[in-house]
Amino acid sequence: MDLANGTAVREFLLLGFPGARAAPALFTLFLAVYLLSLLGNTLIIFIVLVEPTLQTPRYVFLGNLSFLEIWYTTATVPKLLATCLSKGAAISVSGCIVQYYFFFSMGATECILLAVMAYDRYVAICSPLRYPLLMSLGLCLRFAAGSWAGGFTAPLLPTVLISRLHFCGPQKINHFFCDSDPIFKLSCSDTFLAEALGYTCSSVVILSSFLLTMSSYGNIVAAVLRLSSPEARKKTFSTCASHLTVVTIYYGTIIFAYVRPPAKYNFTIGKVISVFYCVVTPLVNPLVYTLRNKDVKKAFRKLLAQRRFLSTRNRQEL
Numbered sequence: 001m002d003l004a005n006g007t008a009v010r011e012f013l014l015l016g017f018p019g020a021r022a023a024p025a026l027f028t029l030f031l032a033v034y035l036l037s038l039l040g041n042t043l044i045i046f047i048v049l050v051e052p053t054l055q056t057p058r059y060v061f062l063g064n065l066s067f068l069e070i071w072y073t074t075a076t077v078p079k080l081l082a083t084c085l086s087k088g089a090a091i092s093v094s095g096c097i098v099q100y101y102f103f104f105s106m107g108a109t110e111c112i113l114l115a116v117m118a119y120d121r122y123v124a125i126c127s128p129l130r131y132p133l134l135m136s137l138g139l140c141l142r143f144a145a146g147s148w149a150g151g152f153t154a155p156l157l158p159t160v161l162i163s164r165l166h167f168c169g170p171q172k173i174n175h176f177f178c179d180s181d182p183i184f185k186l187s188c189s190d191t192f193l194a195e196a197l198g199y200t201c202s203s204v205v206i207l208s209s210f211l212l213t214m215s216s217y218g219n220i221v222a223a224v225l226r227l228s229s230p231e232a233r234k235k236t237f238s239t240c241a242s243h244l245t246v247v248t249i250y251y252g253t254i255i256f257a258y259v260r261p262p263a264k265y266n267f268t269i270g271k272v273i274s275v276f277y278c279v280v281t282p283l284v285n286p287l288v289y290t291l292r293n294k295d296v297k298k299a300f301r302k303l304l305a306q307r308r309f310l311s312t313r314n315r316q317e318l
Contacts, residue, residue, distance in 0.1 A: 008168040012096050012186070016083025016176040017271065027084035033283050034077045040286025041066035044296070051299040057140035058124070059296075061117045062289060064144045068113065069282040072106040075099060076177040076278045083176050093167060096178040101159040103177060104202070107254065107277075109151025111209035114247055116143045118216035121240050126223045154205050158198035165189045175271055177278070202258045210251050217244065245288045246281065253277040 017026065048054045048063040076099070082089035091099070123134050158180075168188040175182045180198050184191045217240070224236045253276040290296050 009171050010093060011171060012091050012093060013088040013172045014079055014083055014091055014176055015088050015172055015174050016080060023084045027081055030077060030080055030279060033279055034073060037073055037283040038070060041069045044286050047296060047299050054295060054299055057120055057135045057137060060140050061120060061144060065113055065285060068106055068110055069285050073278060073282040075103045080176040097159060097163050100178045101155055104155040105152040108154040108205045109148050111205050112147040112150050115209040115212040116147055117243055118213040121243060122216035122219050125220050125236055154201050158194060158201055161194035161197060165191060206254055206259055213247055246285055249284055250277055250281050
């Protein structure tokens, strides 16, 4: 093993869920969820782009979140599907590190974006008269750009440190994507600095975003409770229910997975938890935002009506 010239291991094998008797059923389930997630998020982006009434800060953030979810789930699910079809999916060491970087970059971006969306709802509910000034479209776009920039910067240094590690066997990763702890387990280098920095970065991003999000919702709840009308309270709470649903599922799973000492990692539990934030959350996003949002449903019905009108007119002309 010539460690001076680079890594002895050139390729890893992602095991996924080895020994699962229902592998074909899991493949069908994950594929269906993945395709529905792509379809739902693409539909939201399309509606936000073509419907002028939805080109407001709230729906610009929603479009960004949907665009993010498409790539977030695409970073891991194809390999997950491949592990269901065989006893493992091969991935090069460099490809594994690239997957690690993009997965955690988009995860960090989602944390920041969810916090920004919570702040947007806080301003809309607690300062409705000042909302157009405090959340102008230009400021909204800067917030969105800042979320992407911050998310892709956060895991940069841990990724550089991981790329400098040597891997000399075994080649098998007990996961369906290149998560941090399984990578560290396979390294024959000293991983202390990479582990400590990665743990610190993930904890800071997740917990700070979570606290900012909960602070915004705490202020929203306090403001809503001061409303005298039960109908007004119910209506106001309903506007935040979809966002809070996504936040609860997403933060609940990633805090369990990443805000804990690395030595406490359990690979079996970790893989099951990972399914929620890699596969389920990207599907939940379009579902809750379309099923519970009157503006999006109204815009969708409008688009369908326009399509039917154009189709009818074209048939009449023929």
